[in-house]
Amino acid sequence: MNNLVWFRNNLRVDDNIALSEACKSSGKTIGIYCFDPRCFAKTTYEFKKTEKFRAKFLLETISELKENLLQKNISLLIYFDKPENVLEKVIDEHDISIVFTQKEWTNEETDVNKNIKNQISTVTFKEYYDQFLFHPEDIPFENLKDLPQVFTVFRKECEKKVAIRKTNSISSKSKENNIDNKTSIPHLTDLGFEEFDVDQNTTFPFKGGENQALKRIENYFFETQNLSKYKQTRNGLIGSNYSSKLSAWLANGSVSAKTIYWKVKQYEEQVEANEDTYWLIFELIWRDYFKYVSMKFGNKIFQIDGILNNKYDWKFNKKAFDQWISGNTNEPFVNANMIELAKTGFMSNRGRQNVASFWAKEQQQDWRIAAAYFESILIDYDVHSNYGNWIYNAGVGNDPRDRKFNIKRQAEMYDGKGEYQKIWLK
Ligand code: FAD
Numbered sequence: 001m002n003n004l005v006w007f008r009n010n011l012r013v014d015d016n017i018a019l020s021e022a023c024k025s026s027g028k029t030i031g032i033y034c035f036d037p038r039c040f041a042k043t044t045y046e047f048k049k050t051e052k053f054r055a056k057f058l059l060e061t062i063s064e065l066k067e068n069l070l071q072k073n074i075s076l077l078i079y080f081d082k083p084e085n086v087l088e089k090v091i092d093e094h095d096i097s098i099v100f101t102q103k104e105w106t107n108e109e110t111d112v113n114k115n116i117k118n119q120i121s122t123v124t125f126k127e128y129y130d131q132f133l134f135h136p137e138d139i140p141f142e143n144l145k146d147l148p149q150v151f152t153v154f155r156k157e158c159e160k161k162v163a164i165r166k167t168n169s170i171s172s173k174s175k176e177n178n179i180d181n182k183t184s185i186p187h188l189t190d191l192g193f194e195e196f197d198v199d200q201n202t203t204f205p206f207k208g209g210e211n212q213a214l215k216r217i218e219n220y221f222f223e224t225q226n227l228s229k230y231k232q233t234r235n236g237l238i239g240s241n242y243s244s245k246l247s248a249w250l251a252n253g254s255v256s257a258k259t260i261y262w263k264v265k266q267y268e269e270q271v272e273a274n275e276d277t278y279w280l281i282f283e284l285i286w287r288d289y290f291k292y293v294s295m296k297f298g299n300k301i302f303q304i305d306g307i308l309n310n311k312y313d314w315k316f317n318k319k320a321f322d323q324w325i326s327g328n329t330n331e332p333f334v335n336a337n338m339i340e341l342a343k344t345g346f347m348s349n350r351g352r353q354n355v356a357s358f359w360a361k362e363q364q365q366d367w368r369i370a371a372a373y374f375e376s377i378l379i380d381y382d383v384h385s386n387y388g389n390w391i392y393n394a395g396v397g398n399d400p401r402d403r404k405f406n407i408k409r410q411a412e413m414y415d416g417k418g419e420y421q422k423i424w425l426k
Contacts, residue, residue, distance in 0.1 A: 001097035002028040004090065004123075006083070007076075008109070010102040010130050010253040011061050012210045013068045015167035017128040018100040023074075023170045028177050030094055031069055031076040033062055034083045036112075040191050045372050052193040053345025053379040054248075057208040061254050062185055064209030073173040075181040080190060084115045091123055094179065102253070103127035105295050106383050107302075133257040133281075133288045134162045136295075144296040151398060154292070155285050167258050199343040201423050203238065204245045206346070206379055213249035217260065220244050221267045228272055231279035235350045237420040243348065244280060247380035250287070257284050290388030293398060301387040304368060306396025314366045324359055325373055327424070333411035334358045336424040343424075345379035350414055353393060357405035360394035367394035 003022040010016055011033075022029045035058075039050050050058075066076045079086045090096070104110060104127075117125060129136050140161040141147055148154045188195055198205060221227045226241045236242025249255045261281060268277050297307040304314060322328075325342065327335035337351035347355070352374075360367040371390040375381050391397030415421055 001026075002030060002095050004087075004094070004096045004099045005029060005031045005074075006087070006099055006101040007031055007033045007065065008102050008104065008253075009251070011065050012213075012254050012256065013065070013072065014169050014210065015256040015259050016170075016253075017130045017168065018102055018126070020168045020170050021126065021128065022098070022100040023173065025098060027097070028094075028179070029074050029173060030090075030096070030179060031065075031074055032087070032090060033065070033076060033078050034086055035062075035078075035080045035186055035191065036082055037080065038082065038108075043372060043376070045369055047373060047376045048192070049376060050381075051345065051377045052188070052196060053206075053377065054381060055191050055193055056188055056196075057206055057248055057379050058252060059185060059188060059191075060208030060212075061210075061252055062208075064211055064254070066185065068210055070178075071172070072170060073175055073177045075177075075179045077181060078183045078185050080186045083112055084119065087116055088120050091120060096123055098124045098126055100126050100128075102131065103129045107299060130256070131253065132291060133164060133261055133284050134158045135165055136292075138162045138165070139292070144292070147292050147296045149398060151286065151289050154289050155282070158285065158288075164258060164261050167256065167262060201340075202344045203340070203346060203348070204240045206245070206248050208248070208252070208254065210249075210254045213246065213255035214259075216244070216246060216249070217255070217263050220246075221263060222271070225271060227264070227267055227277055227280060228274060229276050231276040234279065234283075235348075235414060237348050237350060237415060238423065245346075247382070247385075248346075251380045251382040251385075257287065260284060287382075287385055289398075290384040293388050294384040301384075301391055301397075302368070304366065304396070306391040306394065307398070308396050310396045312395065313364065315364055316366045316369065317363075320363055320365055321369060324355070324363075324365075324370070329358070331358060331407045331411075332421050332425060333407055333415065336415075336421040339424040341377055345377055347378075350410070352389065354405050354407055354410050356390060356393035357403075358407055360390075361404040362407070367391070367396075 003025045005019050005022045010018060041049060043049050062078060069076050077090060140157050233242040246260060250257060261284065264277055264280055294301050300307045305311060325338060327339035329335055334355050337347050337355050341347040359365050359370045367390050371387055374386055392399045395402045
């Protein structure tokens with residue numbers, strides 16, 4: 001009997017619990033990845049669930065995953081089909097007894113799991129949480145209902161009481177582990193997109209894959225030592241190095257948060273430890289926090305009143321929406337950011353906060369449509385971070401201060417000479 005590793009948003013070989021546990025079991029280890037057509041279809045808001053930037057990044061990621069697995073003599077079966085249509089056949093054909101995968105909890109992901117488990121009763125499913133810095137079994141809250149409402153309380157408690165787990169790795173399997181694999185990676189055009197060149201003004205030339213993520217860490221940390229000034233530069237808007245740009249790899253799991261954490265620790269030992277090096281970990285804790293918030297509140301993070309059940313008089317004006325996404329509002333700073341997003345699939349954190357505040361607080365427009373647009377277009381879309389940040393910025397999430405940005409003042413503070421706006425408002 002053999003083992004199947006069903007890859008989802010854990011698209012890496014290093015520090016992948018599902019993979020390393022499968023490799024420990026007797027029998028062959030075989031990988032599978034499905035490009036799910038539902039992820040490339042149009043949503044109720046008429047834009048695609050995944051736009052071209054993330055689609056391309058994902059294709060590059062799978063290509064590296066396939067290569068990296070092959071180096072360990074593990075084959076990756078690749079399909080452009082729903083897992084529900086594929087897994088049963090693969091399980092039969094390859095004599096699978098256990099399916100190893102990453103544990104998910106948001107609706108769309110768990111629905112797929114349920115469908116599959118209803119279909120197939122002959123195998124055991126082993127699911128592991130593997131997207132966190134602080135493992136769910138280690139956090140100092142007995143119950144999810146005890147998760148603090150405020151980030152700072154969560155962070156301080158976890159920092160005091162939780163030891164970050166070590167990363168894990170696998171050794172090579174024997175050549176006999178390989179199977180005859182006739183599947184291949186689809187092309188961008190198969191997923192419904194035309195080939196495209198990256199915009200020449202892009203802040204960062206994102207390329208998918210585990211090796212690329214590690215290369216970026218090497219560069220941002222050890223080669224350039226930009227990590228040593230991260231806290232001072234992280235609100236920047238221009239260029240590759242004001243922030244780590246690790247979000248896209250983290251989002252599809254081609255690098256783990258733990259790997260980044262231990263690389264920061266290594267840097268702190270070998271180069272220097274300061275407030276800036278700590279701050280990257282601080283931001284990774286935000287990422288964890290939003291994951292726990294979504295776990296605690298379930299579908300509330302997608303609902304208009306959010307987790308606070310705050311009632312606002314939300315509007316929806318189609319013209320205002322078109323102006324917002326195309327960068328034609330009365331705020332040049334918002335426009336520049338929205339044009340960068342449309343042309344590259346990326347926007348800085350400072351930009352995201354401003355355009356979100358403009359849409360939800362200034363214009364009081366339904367934040368869910370804007371969040372769905374982000375879901376479509378972002379190269380680094382992550383369900384928990386996206387919806388967690390949106391409810392936070394819309395005043396229905398975890399911000400105890402319920403702030404509204406003064407966009408003009410923000411533009412003066414962060415783009416005083418208008419250099420960023422000049423790039424995108426041509
Ligand atoms: P860095 O500043 O280098 O931070 C390092 C890492 O910390 C990031 O890669 C990310 O994983 C994490 N991080 C940093 N800031 C945040 C934050 N506010 N919330 C959660 N994690 C954070 N981030 C996503 O990864 N996916 C999303 O879909 C997403 N949607 C967002 C929507 C809105 C409205 C806002 C305001 C923020 C959103 N963010 C999202 C958070 C943040 O803007 C990005 O993580 C960050 O800009 C990515 O750039 P970086 O990797 O260079 O970040």
